[in-house]
Amino acid sequence: MTGTTDRAAPGRVWSGPAQLVLGLAAAVLVSGTGLFLAAVFLHVAPDNVLSRQYRDEVDGVVYPEFEQNWKLFAPNPLQxxxxxxxxxxxxxxxxxxxxxxxxxxxxxxxxxxxxxxxxxxxxxxxxxxxxxxxxxxxxxxxxxxxxxxxxxxxxxxxxxxxxxxxxxxxxxxxxxxxxxxxxxxxxxxxxxxxxxxxxxxxxxxxxxxxxxxxxxxxx
Known part of the structure; x- marks a missing residue:
């Protein structure tokens, strides 16, 4: 009795340059997402030292497409x-x-x-x-x-x-x-x-x- 042995199809093997490009793209994506979330956090957080120092940069990221009309605390902590x-x-x-x-x-x-x-x-x-x-x-x-x-x-x-x-x-x-x-x-x-x-x-x-x-x- 004869039979055949099933073999798993070999996976795609990425070349060295392709892996480098994918790694760089992932790093850029993660960094960009982190910076965007940080900007939104400072935008909705109560007024503080960082939000005042980087107000122009934060506004440049958030406005106008990502404007938020809510606050991190409701109401904001009393000062x-x-x-x-x-x-x-x-x-x-x-x-x-x-x-x-x-x-x-x-x-x-x-x-x-x-x-x-x-x-x-x-x-x-x-x-x-x-x-x-x-x-x-x-x-x-x-x-x-x-x-x-x-x-x-x-x-x-x-x-x-x-x-x-x-x-x-x-x-x-x-x-x-x-x-x-x-x-x-x-x-x-x-x-x-x-x-x-x-x-x-x-x-x-x-x-x-x-x-x-x-x-x-x-x-």
Missing amino acids: QNVSLDARVRTVADGGATRTRDWIGLTARDIAAIRGNPAPSHVDQNLLRRAWDFYDGSHDPQDEKPTSSRGRLAEQYLKRIALQRIGREVGGERVLEIEFRVTTATVPPPSWSGETGPSAPKVRELPWWPVGDEDYRGLG
Whole structure:
């Protein structure tokens, strides 16, 4: 009995010059892909030393065909610490008014977050977003609304504070409320070469009247 032995077809054998060309092409492709991904990363990353230094080169790669409208972090990491305080003016039964001490609303939220493995989103974001809403709809020079949503932002911020403070302080009815905002820039790392932050900025809002309507629906 006779038979045939199947033999695998020999694979293609690349010549030395062809292997060199393929290797160079692969290196160029990998390097180009890496540089492109690095440019996109710097484009969507928060503002930093590298993105500022190579801004023109990054824009040349990304724009216009590869423009990105998203960010690496949503929202971008905060570069400022914003602390919101409030104080109220109360009125006694006899009609005498009294200005109370400042209450650290942000400090209370931080105290509730620190050491908590599952902090509430209310403690983390409610007050901060309320201030962002107000700040984006008011002129910081005279605290006048700059959009149709300005009054809504005032009511939102006021009601959040009043929900935490209550209707009375020391047995006296809350008559007015005032806010103070302290903004401090987060210091840059020592290796960045950037100058240190300026002194914290303090912004005081005008006194706002408080009425029964401001407590409507508050628990």
